[in-house]
Amino acid sequence: MQFWDTFLLVVLTQVPGQCYGGEVLNLGSSASWTVSGGPNISIPATVPGGVYTDLTNAGVLRDNIYYRFNDLEYRWVAQHDWTYRGVFSLSREQLEMSLIELDCHGMDTVANIVINNVEIGNTTNMFVRYIWSVKHALVQGDNIIEITFQSPIKYSQQKFDQQVSERHLVPPVCQPAVFQGECHANHIRKMQASFSWDWGPAFPSSGIWLPINLVFFDYPRIKYVLWEVKDSAEDMFEIKISAIMNGQKGPFTFVIGYTLGGIFEEQFVEEVLEADANNEIAWSVSKDVLKSEIENWWPNGGGSQTLYDLHVSVYLPGIEDHVKVDTMTKRVAFRTVELVQEPLVQGLSFYFKVNGQPIFMKGSNWIPAHVLPEQVTREYLYDLLYSAKEAHMNMLRVWGGGIYELDEFYDIADELGILIWQDFMFACSMYPADEETLQTVSEEVRHQVRRLQHHASLALWAGNNENEAALRGNWYGTDQDFALYKEDYIKLYVDVVKQVAVSEDPSRNFVVSSPSNGVASEEEGHVANNPYSGLYGDNHYYNYKENNWDWETYPKTRFASEYGFQSYPSFEVLEPVSEIWDWSFSSAWMKHRQHHPGGNLELQWQISLNLFIDLDSLENVEGFQEFLYLAHIYQAVSLKTETETYRRGMTDPDPVTGQGMTMGALYWQLNDIWQGASWTSLEFGGKWKMSHYYAENFFKSVIISPVIEGEDVKVYAVCDHEQQNLKLLLQTFHWTSFSPTNQSFIETDCAKPGSVIIYQTPLSELLKFGSCHPGSYDGDRLVYCLITFQLFSESDVLLHENYLMASPRSLGPGVTGADNKFGLQTHNIQARVVGLVNQVPTGPYVESYTIAVETDNIALFVWLEVTGVRGRFAENGFLLNTPTREIMFLSKEFISVQMLESSLNVRAYNPK
Numbered sequence: 050m051q052f053w054d055t056f057l058l059v060v061l062t063q064v065p066g067q068c069y070g071g072e073v074l075n076l077g078s079s080a081s082w083t084v085s086g087g088p089n090i091s092i093p094a095t096v097p098g099g100v101y102t103d104l105t106n107a108g109v110l111r112d113n114i115y116y117r118f119n120d121l122e123y124r125w126v127a128q129h130d131w132t133y134r135g136v137f138s139l140s141r142e143q144l145e146m147s148l149i150e151l152d153c154h155g156m157d158t159v160a161n162i163v164i165n166n167v168e169i170g171n172t173t174n175m176f177v178r179y180i181w182s183v184k185h186a187l188v189q190g191d192n193i194i195e196i197t198f199q200s201p202i203k204y205s206q207q208k209f210d211q212q213v214s215e216r217h218l219v220p221p222v223c224q225p226a227v228f229q230g231e232c233h234a235n236h237i238r239k240m241q242a243s244f245s246w247d248w249g250p251a252f253p254s255s256g257i258w259l260p261i262n263l264v265f266f267d268y269p270r271i272k273y274v275l276w277e278v279k280d281s282a283e284d285m286f287e288i289k290i291s292a293i294m295n296g297q298k299g300p301f302t303f304v305i306g307y308t309l310g311g312i313f314e315e316q317f318v319e320e321v322l323e324a325d326a327n328n329e330i331a332w333s334v335s336k337d338v339l340k341s342e343i344e345n346w347w348p349n350g351g352g353s354q355t356l357y358d359l360h361v362s363v364y365l366p367g368i369e370d371h372v373k374v375d376t377m378t379k380r381v382a383f384r385t386v387e388l389v390q391e392p393l394v395q396g397l398s399f400y401f402k403v404n405g406q407p408i409f410m411k412g413s414n415w416i417p418a419h420v421l422p423e424q425v426t427r428e429y430l431y432d433l434l435y436s437a438k439e440a441h442m443n444m445l446r447v448w449g450g451g452i453y454e455l456d457e458f459y460d461i462a463d464e465l466g467i468l469i470w471q472d473f474m475f476a477c478s479m480y481p482a483d484e485e486t487l488q489t490v491s492e493e494v495r496h497q498v499r500r501l502q503h504h505a506s507l508a509l510w511a512g513n514n515e516n517e518a519a520l521r522g523n524w525y526g527t528d529q530d531f532a533l534y535k536e537d538y539i540k541l542y543v544d545v546v547k548q549v550a551v552s553e554d555p556s557r558n559f560v561v562s563s564p565s566n567g568v569a570s571e572e573e574g575h576v577a578n579n580p581y582s583g584l585y586g587d588n589h590y591y592n593y594k595e596n597n598w599d600w601e602t603y604p605k606t607r608f609a610s611e612y613g614f615q616s617y618p619s620f621e622v623l624e625p626v627s628e629i630w631d632w633s634f635s636s637a638w639m640k641h642r643q644h645h646p647g648g649n650l651e652l653q654w655q656i657s658l659n660l661f662i663d664l665d666s667l668e669n670v671e672g673f674q675e676f677l678y679l680a681h682i683y684q685a686v687s688l689k690t691e692t693e694t695y696r697r698g699m700t701d702p703d704p705v706t707g708q709g710m711t712m713g714a715l716y717w718q719l720n721d722i723w724q725g726a727s728w729t730s731l732e733f734g735g736k737w738k739m740s741h742y743y744a745e746n747f748f749k750s751v752i753i754s755p756v757i758e759g760e761d762v763k764v765y766a767v768c769d770h771e772q773q774n775l776k777l778l779l780q781t782f783h784w785t786s787f788s789p790t791n792q793s794f795i796e797t798d799c800a801k802p803g804s805v806i807i808y809q810t811p812l813s814e815l816l817k818f819g820s821c822h823p824g825s826y827d828g829d830r831l832v833y834c835l836i837t838f839q840l841f842s843e844s845d846v847l848l849h850e851n852y853l854m855a856s857p858r859s860l861g862p863g864v865t866g867a868d869n870k871f872g873l874q875t876h877n878i879q880a881r882v883v884g885l886v887n888q889v890p891t892g893p894y895v896e897s898y899t900i901a902v903e904t905d906n907i908a909l910f911v912w913l914e915v916t917g918v919r920g921r922f923a924e925n926g927f928l929l930n931t932p933t934r935e936i937m938f939l940s941k942e943f944i945s946v947q948m949l950e951s952s953l954n955v956r957a958y959n960p961k
Contacts, residue, residue: 228247307334385403414715430458475512564586616740764807
């Protein structure tokens, strides 16, 4: 969270005795704050912040809020009203300014604001920027501001009751009981996940969560700067620069200056400015820029991320010696993004073009990094987003049940080349569509679009998460009056959210829902008969009733915007928020941390389909830790299997069904909100799970993906860019030896971006080629062989490697022989630190070390772990089919060889 100190916008003295410009007084740092409420509590407070954080800092809440059952034990906080009281001092010079505004960037959520016993206004929306004229309430010397927040739990209950009594029920009535949360989140404009979700806890906080300022000014002040780029000609971009200002009614004459760093010097335009009924002044200018003078911004993996400083300033009128009264700077870029939905033989395409180039979107879904937004730092956001960049991701979907992220989030995404699919904050519910709600949502959308629109990373606006599917699928009993709920749906998302978003930002595409059939859903009256059609739009897919390691269970879709698999955090991450008696599969705490209905048994069953799991050991600590490890394997391989299926689908549509032509894979989900069961690849705190190491592998720009399809083995090469003169090395191994039984080189290439079969042979022939049978006996079977594939560049650089094998569960005793003579062998595996290397890439790392891993037999899912040290390995969860392998560890802190050695552990899959 950024804390802004008091600063002068401009104070000029060209005219004696007169002060030009204005001042922004940050009340967060300038006022002395307390918060009171609850059971006779009054404590110091921090602004920006929130009541849970303040109570923790004051020692009222004694433990880490995520410790054990604190989400239930501290629920009383959200059931009380809380009053924030700030005392600040003003001078006579400040009060002499023509206009004084209270500028609240974020109030969480339902509040009444009073200054010196004068009522200023009320807030009901966490996502609206509230601005009031307050000069009449201020005095010279000490001033008191009091902001009383109503309990979000009680308020949402009141709004639910009012909706039912005055209009109709807006479901769901409550979340599933296993969520262990609060009801009616859809009746308050607040982070929906703060009432809990199937991956997170309920902490419905209250507080001033973003900066709150007093602004003193005589002349127009800039609130927003907007930026549009149009590809207007072969050699030309047309740019449009706009500013939204606050000011007096007018009309008044001012000079607007604008400059784009490194591209053109400051240009001046004299304008007559006049405020509207809301005291807003709109200004814009268009200009042509030669493409030869700029560098395009590209998503990660496509090119550089060139950003330019755009400055917009307001000056007093006059041709020479301009007197500046306000200025604002934004970082912008030259790039175009199109969502292409054009007719195919069946259905429509759904893919993104960036700078005219079709790009397969590789990435994940983003949820709030903490249930209390004030506890999120820029450093933590950078760490998480950099991990996405390292995994070759070029898009993240900001999910609609969280928050419109902090400015720093989008700044970092701009810098790292990560495109943002931005949901509006509506998720998995029906929502009210009364006039009061529609009005505040209109203000919310207008503010958020204006705030975020200039970012190069922002690719798409989406109206909601899964609400079209929920309505059509009768998730909440809406079929009893489908027409009524559809009318509400259209009023909210089409007539308000879409209309405001598109009018404020015509440069971007808008989809009403996700998943949806895109424009086809709109043509069906905005609620398609089948929002999950494989012929249109994007798709969300979850199915835990099938074997998740079987690629044939996954759909052919145009764009996979959600899919994923559960696991738990590592023991290192769980340990600080639990006790020793919690470390068993059936403990009350483990049940408490699992919010997905039936999730623990489902997870255990999915593991057992492909991996050996000793059910009798799950109640002791060693067995519990093994369960966590196996859950990471299950999640990683499942994610690999489904993602590779979508990447292989980057071809022409199926000629029979019309499905396929997949152009995006965004798995659920990137980051965690706490230490519990979830679908994340990054743990709370940023540690990489095995699944994130796998994502770094399956999202590479060139991959090979072997599958058994019918009677044949097919090996696909999937390339983001054209690749010529490639070589595929195929090797077969018995599980009892590091030496291949056979091998073959195949020359190939990727003639164009996409997916192509580079090798195909009957499975029976490949098994015969590899001598995949037990000893001298007949009966070739995949269970007796490991088949590896390595793809090399023309200069013999290893680009990617993959493998085929039978289910690991089938490699142990009872399948490959009672004594396991021919299957996966037990292993003696060790790891040691070789030494400091210091080949440190850019990013959060400060030093690196080489780790040697040694084994006496082929080992699967080799997992290296360093406890107590922040960092990651160059690869992990890997197949080890050589006696030794060196792996680099990248550290985010300065350590020593001895410290690393003492905290290093290694394990691999046990076939018993």
